[in-house]
Amino acid sequence: MKKVEAIIRKTKFDDVKEALHEAGIEFFSFWEVRGVGKATEARIYRGIKYDTSSIERILITIYMRDQFLDPTIKAIMKAANTGSIGDGKIFVSELQDAYRIRTGEQGDKSLYIEE
Amino acid sequence: MKKVEAIIRKTKFDDVKEALHEAGIEFFSFWEVRGVGKATEARIYRGIKYDTSSIERILITIYMRDQFLDPTIKAIMKAANTGSIGDGKIFVSELQDAYRIRTGEQGDKSLYIEE
Amino acid sequence: MKKVEAIIRKTKFDDVKEALHEAGIEFFSFWEVRGVGKATEARIYRGIKYDTSSIERILITIYMRDQFLDPTIKAIMKAANTGSIGDGKIFVSELQDAYRIRTGEQGDKSLYIEE
Amino acid sequence: MNETLTTIQQIDGVGLDVSINTIWLLVAAFMVMFMQPGFAMVEAGFTRQKNAANILMKNLMDFVIGSITFWLIGYSFMYGEGNAFFGDFSKFAFDPGTDTYGAGYSDYADLMFQTVFAATAATIVSGAMAERTKFSAYLVFSLVITLVIYPVSGHWTWGGGWLSSLGTDATVLDAAGEPVSWGFIDFAGSTIVHSVGAWVGLAGAIILGPRIGKYVKGQARAIPGHNIALGALGVFILWFGWFGFNPGSELAATGGSASAIAKVALTTNLSAAGGAIAAMLVAWMRYKRPTLSLSLNGALAGLVAITAGCAAVSPLGALLIGLIAGTVLVFSVEIIDQKLKIDDPVGAISVHGVAGAIGTLLVGVFALGSEVTLADGTTQLVGAGLIYGGGMKQLGLQAAGVFSIGAWAFVCGFILFKVLKATNGLRVSKRIEEEGLDIYEHGETVYNM
Amino acid sequence: MNETLTTIQQIDGVGLDVSINTIWLLVAAFMVMFMQPGFAMVEAGFTRQKNAANILMKNLMDFVIGSITFWLIGYSFMYGEGNAFFGDFSKFAFDPGTDTYGAGYSDYADLMFQTVFAATAATIVSGAMAERTKFSAYLVFSLVITLVIYPVSGHWTWGGGWLSSLGTDATVLDAAGEPVSWGFIDFAGSTIVHSVGAWVGLAGAIILGPRIGKYVKGQARAIPGHNIALGALGVFILWFGWFGFNPGSELAATGGSASAIAKVALTTNLSAAGGAIAAMLVAWMRYKRPTLSLSLNGALAGLVAITAGCAAVSPLGALLIGLIAGTVLVFSVEIIDQKLKIDDPVGAISVHGVAGAIGTLLVGVFALGSEVTLADGTTQLVGAGLIYGGGMKQLGLQAAGVFSIGAWAFVCGFILFKVLKATNGLRVSKRIEEEGLDIYEHGETVYNM
Amino acid sequence: MNETLTTIQQIDGVGLDVSINTIWLLVAAFMVMFMQPGFAMVEAGFTRQKNAANILMKNLMDFVIGSITFWLIGYSFMYGEGNAFFGDFSKFAFDPGTDTYGAGYSDYADLMFQTVFAATAATIVSGAMAERTKFSAYLVFSLVITLVIYPVSGHWTWGGGWLSSLGTDATVLDAAGEPVSWGFIDFAGSTIVHSVGAWVGLAGAIILGPRIGKYVKGQARAIPGHNIALGALGVFILWFGWFGFNPGSELAATGGSASAIAKVALTTNLSAAGGAIAAMLVAWMRYKRPTLSLSLNGALAGLVAITAGCAAVSPLGALLIGLIAGTVLVFSVEIIDQKLKIDDPVGAISVHGVAGAIGTLLVGVFALGSEVTLADGTTQLVGAGLIYGGGMKQLGLQAAGVFSIGAWAFVCGFILFKVLKATNGLRVSKRIEEEGLDIYEHGETVYNM
Numbered sequence A, B, C: 001m002k003k004v005e006a007i008i009r010k011t012k013f014d015d016v017k018e019a020l021h022e023a024g025i026e027f028f029s030f031w032e033v034r035g036v037g038k039a040t041e042a043r044i045y046r047g048i049k050y051d052t053s054s055i056e057r058i059l060i061t062i063y064m065r066d067q068f069l070d071p072t073i074k075a076i077m078k079a080a081n082t083g084s085i086g087d088g089k090i091f092v093s094e095l096q097d098a099y100r101i102r103t104g105e106q107g108d109k110s111l112y113i114e115e
Numbered sequence D, E, F: 001m002n003e004t005l006t007t008i009q010q011i012d013g014v015g016l017d018v019s020i021n022t023i024w025l026l027v028a029a030f031m032v033m034f035m036q037p038g039f040a041m042v043e044a045g046f047t048r049q050k051n052a053a054n055i056l057m058k059n060l061m062d063f064v065i066g067s068i069t070f071w072l073i074g075y076s077f078m079y080g081e082g083n084a085f086f087g088d089f090s091k092f093a094f095d096p097g098t099d100t101y102g103a104g105y106s107d108y109a110d111l112m113f114q115t116v117f118a119a120t121a122a123t124i125v126s127g128a129m130a131e132r133t134k135f136s137a138y139l140v141f142s143l144v145i146t147l148v149i150y151p152v153s154g155h156w157t158w159g160g161g162w163l164s165s166l167g168t169d170a171t172v173l174d175a176a177g178e179p180v181s182w183g184f185i186d187f188a189g190s191t192i193v194h195s196v197g198a199w200v201g202l203a204g205a206i207i208l209g210p211r212i213g214k215y216v217k218g219q220a221r222a223i224p225g226h227n228i229a230l231g232a233l234g235v236f237i238l239w240f241g242w243f244g245f246n247p248g249s250e251l252a253a254t255g256g257s258a259s260a261i262a263k264v265a266l267t268t269n270l271s272a273a274g275g276a277i278a279a280m281l282v283a284w285m286r287y288k289r290p291t292l293s294l295s296l297n298g299a300l301a302g303l304v305a306i307t308a309g310c311a312a313v314s315p316l317g318a319l320l321i322g323l324i325a326g327t328v329l330v331f332s333v334e335i336i337d338q339k340l341k342i343d344d345p346v347g348a349i350s351v352h353g354v355a356g357a358i359g360t361l362l363v364g365v366f367a368l369g370s371e372v373t374l375a376d377g378t379t380q381l382v383g384a385g386l387i388y389g390g391g392m393k394q395l396g397l398q399a400a401g402v403f404s405i406g407a408w409a410f411v412c413g414f415i416l417f418k419v420l421k422a423t424n425g426l427r428v429s430k431r432i433e434e435e436g437l438d439i440y441e442h443g444e445t446v447y448n449m
């Protein structure tokens, strides 16, 4: 199982969500993060410069079965891309185990609903 | 060492917290996330449908020594369960290293306080 | 590649940011989290005690090439330290893959900008 | 008030005093209308964010519905002459065309002033029933309270009904040989407005039952409000609005009323201050912390409590009423929440119901009374409270008002909500309550990225 | 209004009626000024948080600039005698020193009252052009609207210009043998204030184009406001302020005005209520949900719509106007947003433009008219609407006003923004829009840890 | 003001002018009371969320304590006749029973008006000492400022003390042969109210020292406020309230006062506008950005600055005072924060102290003066500023007031806080400051899930 974390523009969220659904991803979680990068736009608070480079982004976290990794990456890459600096990144890591609280299912099975 | 991430209902937070304490977990971090899932309740903003399925959840992150994994999973599974759709999931991954900033302790030792 | 997560005091954020920049870290993401720990200061809401121990912290997440791990840990350890309880922790885990959305670069390359 | 009206200079047939009184009444009415956002902010701030759109919508809609129905029928039902129990339909869809300035101010201004009071009674209920009530049921309720519940009991006192002359004693004749008429004192509506809302809300909260997760293993859980800064803003707005509510209820600013309105402003302010400080100190002693949420509730308790007696007591009496109300508030919240296990998310029952009842009763203790020259030339103090030598008489009258109106409101509320429960349904489903009324009932969330 | 002025008692040469009217006007002016935070909260709440500092700054600065320029020149240009189209410079940098109390109240009070109206017109525009307009361009715009656009069309009616006597018919002579003078009715400014702002904003929104991400593959996307609780607070504040806006526009409280101001308060309130409930119900039927955001907009639509006719229609007429305005609002928002694809983040064009136009036109339907005694002793109803037997005449006058002023505002706005676009630039760069105007334009964010 | 009082029509022995003045004073008092949420929102918005409950609680409690103590003792100490330096106890627990309408309005209205002023002085301090002061210490301080510090220096001018006749010159006799009496001009309290609060706060901020993390390696760090939208709302509320503060301070609306109150509203508004725009432009030039936070502070600086001279200067003069105040504000914030390293989280010292002092001094430059007919029949201008030919005299008087009152407030504050530090403790522990005063001092957080 994999954990995919994607940091994307807020304005691209709807597009990415749709692309993920098309790629077969039904569940994911997300929250707002701030990113520090190369952009160095000064903020001024009452005459003092501060926080010279943080921007607002959304972090999407998806836990998935291995076979979804490739389509997911592709979907995000396509939907979140604008070509300008600040499009964000995708990070992949290994997920060891997963449980569905409602049913107690474990492992792969907990990541999809049998129909 | 393990990293356990649990996505639970907000209303179950107090129960889970108590259960974790009983399971010997003294430290954890949490924040609010939104989840996208199968529920597809339409929202309407000024006549336009949007964001058709996001719900509010809490993500709890616990970094722990290996021996705490089982009791932790059990505790969360029990305390967060309501049996209805939307109870959430638990994810486990490997943690490579840990440090306590205050003392500089590293590894397992950084995850508990000797008394 | 590594993923470093550091939970630090809000008031130490500026110091840590500077230290990271000095250590060569150009990009990171952060958000606000609440921590549950040993501190047990009671809150009272309309006569009922609750939420006896949560405090506000910042979680910094940095995805990096392996060679940055050591300087990064050192930088955070130094900048975030006050010596009092509550300084926070640093967690390290393995990162399997990374992509830069703008360019499509993958792996190590996606984590720095060639000049 | 305006006994020498005929001698007052007129412009186009309207006396300057009429203009003065009308301005005063309108400004007061506008300030009372401004209490609506005060309630909205308090109720939204003291509940969870997943239900914020719902509570704001309820606060908007009870004012909207109240504005229409009270103009259409409620006003007539309350102030139409009728009998001792109900008004009539003589003021239906109020629009006399030609203003009579009957009471020394524009008739239209009176309607406006009374309308915002009706809406206040309605809006209190939403707090006690927050976070679990169906929106459609709430709309029906808003209609009924401004059409019937509030106007009827309002008629009993302010509309000249039976409570307004309950104290009259056939043996006490004034200089003109008429029995001196007085009764239950509720100057601006501790009981008539605030408690009515609260007791209806109590009935609703009982029938609804507590929110999911409020009582776990027999223990009350704290469900903190999501934005106490908005709540504090709301309380300050309410405090401000109360300077329209109480001093405005003098309904005049000329003659002796010029002093009366200022004195009412003073008693109102002192009681609010007393309520806040008492609640803070009691909470400090009991819970080891001077908590903001209870201090805010304490200020409101002081305001509600003084509303009945603001024109009848001295500044010192007002301060004492506030201190008592603030003290009781803390215990009341604790008992209702933790002992009686009635889930009142914003404390409306304690603030508007308990403090309203206590404040109304305390008029029977602290009222200065007014001197009346009797037929035999002696003077007598009528309406004086216990400590000013009035004995238990006024206290009895106050109790009669508190209990009769309380019973009316509670019973009406109880029946109404039972009927709603059986027909339309009163409570949202478990899932909706869990995920928030905003998404399911209104399809909208208040906070977005 | 004060025909018998000379007989009124004076203190130091100033009649008590002057004091009464001045107080009334000042309190009303302060309440209208208080609409500024209402607009600020609505606009900030209904847009995204990354642009909140920008929108707050615009709301602050249009009031600031308007206050200065309208005092300096705008007031003179609007109310200076001039000709039928423009005022003059006779009131430049208004400071007469000795007050003439020319209109029955302090001259300075009049300036204050008119100033806050001018600022209202200006502030409406920021909503329609939110989240993408350069701050510097907005400053220039604020200057121009309070210096020229608003004062000129304002002069046409309120300044005694051509629209104010358009209905005059040389054959209808009053008792004194003079032609009875009346014209376009816009009592407090549905068209003169609100629509002017909206049509300028429409021009701006068209020239700017939609926000990035608003229309994707030809489909309108929802970009929800970041804090509807602030938005709701803003609407309540505006509602409160409107009680200064409309009743204050009577410009007097003595004589028959004592009744008029109260009646205007009533019509204003009923229309607002009608607007809110209609919008809620229509949205409920159309989108299956009673949404807060549209109900709030509906209340504003009701308020804007009644502003023209608040003194001319009956309470029932007012309620109907509100219901119509609230209904139209929902469709207007949908059409402008989804069909015409004009991106108006807070719905200003629908609320202030469309509802303003409809409300102004409806005066031609619902106006009660006023009876005038003619030279031959008979009486005639002038200014009556369609349903009161006035035929199409008043409707025609209303249409003349709506279209002439609308055209003036739209064309001026169009030229102004085209010029700004070509010179200073009107829209921020893609990157700034993406990351938020707050950081790049103001170097500051509103929400911080 | 009411020289022909006896001839005014009365109702029940109370003149209509008394009603008019009383209404005016009460409405103004309510508006000033409403400045409390303004301050609360500004201070909460400009500090961090972990201390929001604390700052809201302080704002609530200083008004509460001020309301009680000023009624009980402060009012008497300020306005009781006494001597040139202190009042007396003749108005202790103010409740005269029978209203004398001594000054042309209800005595109770006067108390209300003065009370809200006292509370304003108190509330300013919380901003300067925010985010690190013990709550218990703050309560004691609130008591002392409304009991002693504010009433004493207030007595010097408004209570008829030594500053009020400092300009009197035994050789300048009026028509009646009496020396013409005038002195330090501070119409509504730039110095008497605002600066007093600010200088006490300055003493407090110095004794407390800066917040943890404010100065790192000798460099000032920005600690941005957590919700500038609330801050902006607060500023708008304050601006609105100021229309009660300044025009209300005329204490009458009849006779020439009808014009005066309107003119004061105008000067107040122009100065606020001037302050905001100057601060914006200076910040734009100095920091490359038109920042919201400084523009908001600039508006407040303009308001504070004009408070002394609002009735003494021309509209143009007011605009200039605002422009100067707004300009100085930016430098003052920078110097106090970055050079002097005094940590004033919300800029209260610059806004209320520096702008207050400058505004008061500028009266000595811009005051128009008033003409007095002397015993010899010639007329003389007294109280005129530098540019109107008054020379340095009035400037000297203003300086005397600014410095004597400033010294009094600062020294009292210094002693008070030193005593508090030595006894109760003034500053919270490092851990409490780090984790937030809300949790540890009040056991409650403002924002919850």
Ligand SMILES: Nc1ncnc2c1ncn2[C@@H]1O[C@H](COP(=O)(O)OP(=O)(O)O)[C@@H](O)[C@H]1O
Pocket: A007, A034, A035, A036, A037, A038, A055, A057, A084, A085, A086, A087, A088, A089, C027, C028, C029, C030, C061, C062, C063, C064, C100, C101, C102, C103, C111
């Ligand atoms: N190495 C990293 N670790 C953590 N977050 C990162 C990292 N690189 C990028 N981000 C996040 O992604 C956001 C946008 O990425 P950025 O590098 O600016 O895009 P681009 O590569 O297109 O220039 C950053 O603001 C930050 O939040």
Ligand SMILES: Nc1ncnc2c1ncn2[C@@H]1O[C@H](COP(=O)(O)OP(=O)(O)O)[C@@H](O)[C@H]1O
Pocket: A027, A028, A029, A030, A061, A062, A063, A064, A100, A101, A102, A103, A111, B007, B034, B035, B036, B037, B038, B055, B057, B084, B085, B086, B087, B088, B089
């Ligand atoms: N694969 C996943 N990746 C990320 N988040 C998930 C995933 N599955 C579930 N979640 C999170 O958990 C929440 C609740 O889980 P859900 O699947 O709805 O519960 P259930 O399995 O009981 O139906 C979701 O809203 C989402 O936030």
Ligand SMILES: Nc1ncnc2c1ncn2[C@@H]1O[C@H](COP(=O)(O)OP(=O)(O)O)[C@@H](O)[C@H]1O
Pocket: B027, B028, B029, B030, B061, B062, B063, B064, B100, B101, B102, B103, B111, C007, C034, C035, C036, C037, C038, C055, C057, C084, C085, C086, C087, C088, C089
């Ligand atoms: N094992 C853990 N898992 C998750 N979060 C943790 C863990 N340990 C600490 N934290 C986070 O770090 C914060 C501060 O750490 P803490 O242990 O209190 O510092 P110290 O070790 O210096 O006493 C906690 O409030 C919590 O948010």
